[in-house]
Amino acid sequence: MKIYIAYTGGTIGMVPSDQGLIPDAAFADHLTQHLNESDELAHDFVITSYPTLIDSSNATPKDWQTIARDIESKWHDFDAFIVLHGTDTMAYTSAALSFMFAHSDKPIIVTGSQVPMYKVRTDAMINVMGAISACEEGINGVFLFFAGRLIEGDRAHKAHTSDWQAFSSPNCPELGVLGIDWRWRSTNVIKQPMVIQIPEMDEGSVTILPVFPGVQVAHWQGLLSENVKGAVLLSYGAGNAPDKDPALLTLLKAATDRGVVIVNVSQCGAGSVAAGAYAAGSALVKVGVVSGIDMTYEAAFVKLSFLIGLGLLSEEIRAGFLENEF
Ligand code: ASN
Numbered sequence: 001m002k003i004y005i006a007y008t009g010g011t012i013g014m015v016p017s018d019q020g021l022i023p024d025a026a027f028a029d030h031l032t033q034h035l036n037e038s039d040e041l042a043h044d045f046v047i048t049s050y051p052t053l054i055d056s057s058n059a060t061p062k063d064w065q066t067i068a069r070d071i072e073s074k075w076h077d078f079d080a081f082i083v084l085h086g087t088d089t090m091a092y093t094s095a096a097l098s099f100m101f102a103h104s105d106k107p108i109i110v111t112g113s114q115v116p117m118y119k120v121r122t123d124a125m126i127n128v129m130g131a132i133s134a135c136e137e138g139i140n141g142v143f144l145f146f147a148g149r150l151i152e153g154d155r156a157h158k159a160h161t162s163d164w165q166a167f168s169s170p171n172c173p174e175l176g177v178l179g180i181d182w183r184w185r186s187t188n189v190i191k192q193p194m195v196i197q198i199p200e201m202d203e204g205s206v207t208i209l210p211v212f213p214g215v216q217v218a219h220w221q222g223l224l225s226e227n228v229k230g231a232v233l234l235s236y237g238a239g240n241a242p243d244k245d246p247a248l249l250t251l252l253k254a255a256t257d258r259g260v261v262i263v264n265v266s267q268c269g270a271g272s273v274a275a276g277a278y279a280a281g282s283a284l285v286k287v288g289v290v291s292g293i294d295m296t297y298e299a300a301f302v303k304l305s306f307l308i309g310l311g312l313l314s315e316e317i318r319a320g321f322l323e324n325e326f
Contacts, residue, residue, distance in 0.1 A: 002044045003135060004078040005031070005128075006070060008063070009053035010086025012113040012124045021116065023053030030117065034125070041132070046078070056086025056093070056112075061201035061305050064096035068198045071101070071108060075196075080135035082128070083110045087166050090144060091156040095302040098142035098153030103192040107135045108142045110153065114166055123147065123164050130178050137182060143175065150176035154299045157269065170270035171294040199309030206230040206304045208297065211267065217247045224255050230304035230317070231255070231262045232297050233289060235281075239264045239273035243283035256288030259314040261307075263321055265292035265300045290321045 005028075007013050013027030024030075028049040035045050054063070071081050085093055094110040101108055109131040117124035131145045142153035144167060151169040159168035177183045207223045209231050224231065233252075235241050242248060256262055264273050264284055272294040275281035285291075292300040307317040 001079045001135060002046070002077065003080045003082060003132065004071075004074050005045060005047040005082045005084060006067065007031070007047070007049045007053065007084045008056075008067060008086075009050065010056050010084065010088075010090075010112045011116050012084050012086075012111075012127070013049070013053070014116045015118055023055070024118075025049050025053060027117070031128070034117075035128075043132070054086070056089040059086070059089045059093065060203050061096070061309070062203060064093055064100070064302075065198060065201045067093065068097060068100045071097075072196055072198060075106075078106075080107045081109070082131045082135070083108070084128070085110050085112045087112050087114065087146075087158060090146075091158050091167065091296065091298040092302055094142060094144040094151075094153035094156055095296075095299040096306065099303060099306040100196065100198050101142055102195045102197070104141050105194045107139055108153075109134055109145050109150075110143070111145045114162065114164060133178060133182070134176065137176070139175065141175075148178045149174045150178070154302070155296065157296045157298060159269075170296065171272070197306075197310060199306060199311070201305060201309050202229075204228070205308050206232070206301055208301065209233045209262070211235050211241045215242065215248070216245070217251050220248070220251055224251065224260065228255075228260060229308045229314075231260060232292070232300045232304065233262050233264050233284070234267040234297060235264050235273065235275075235284070237266060237268060238271070238277055238281065239266060239275035239284065239291065240278050240280040241284055243280045249283055249287050252284070252289060253287040261304060261314050261317045261321075262289045263292040263295075263300045263304060264289050265295055265297045267297075290318050292321065 009023040014021040015024040028047045032047045111127045111131045113124040115122040144151045144156040146167045147165045155169045155172040273291045
């Protein structure tokens with residue numbers, strides 16, 4: 001197989017500095033050497049480091065666009081793509097790639113590590129080797145591979161700061177689990193034609209509105225600024241937010257009236273939004289908030305950014321969430 005591996009930054013290729021760990025530009029060479037040492041790996045690897053390597057906490061929607069354009073430019077030259085990325089925002093990037101490469105007919109796998117590769121006790125190679133193994137298995141689509149779990153790209157959530165198992169897939173069983181061998185979830189996927197769409201990503205067009213006890217209009221006003229076109233509302237439980245403060249609901253209504261798409265996602269971390277179940281949730285529906293159903297907040301944020309980037313009208317974006325399209 002011809003496998004393209006892009007190092008975008010992140011702990012996997014970091015080395016110590018006076019300020020703490022920073023990405024190392026020589027990492028691609030180290031990894032190339034490492035992979036070429038093994039006789040068992042009969043693949044053609046092309047491994048590159050991006051010119052500006054980042055800690056993924058600095059990533060913006062523009063970085064998703066850069067990674068996607070890079071993959072697109074090499075699409076016909078490779079059989080599989082592996083993106084080495086920091087874990088902090090890996091779930092956002094894997095979601096972005098899964099929207100941009102919908103129904104991908106090649107594997108695109110995002111991975112990284114909790115501990116850098118230069119350390120003896122590292123999870124770097126086990127994750128890289130797992131990602132390569134997933135490519136060898138002939139699976140197609142966008143996935144996040146971490147600590148033996150192959151998670152759908154738009155279903156992953158960073159769930160632990162320090163466990164090897166840093167990612168969860170709260171509302172969808174992982175496609176595969178790698179131990180000595182792979183264990184696969186049986187799927188009944190209807191093959192659909194692949195669609196690559198890499199929109200211009202506008203930074204700052206999507207925001208997150210947290211719900212917390214005592215939340216006030218002043219807390220959200222700044223977040224719902226003029227240039228915002230989409231917002232993820234991090235609600236309680238099955239999609240509830242306080243309905244006893246009319247000013248909060250008026251603010252949300254004014255935003256939806258001017259075309260801001262507000263998507264309701266639960267801060268529970270797992271389960272679905274059923275916003276009509278309680279009066280406190282129905283109030284949100286009345287002011288035009290749409291349900292994110294069982295999406296992670298990362299996927300909801302990215303889907304909003306993606307659909308806004310495509311230049312869709314707010315009605316079309318709302319429909320995209322309600323019908324679970326795109
Ligand atoms: N701060 C790092 C990053 O996201 C964390 C990691 O990769 N484990 O780039």
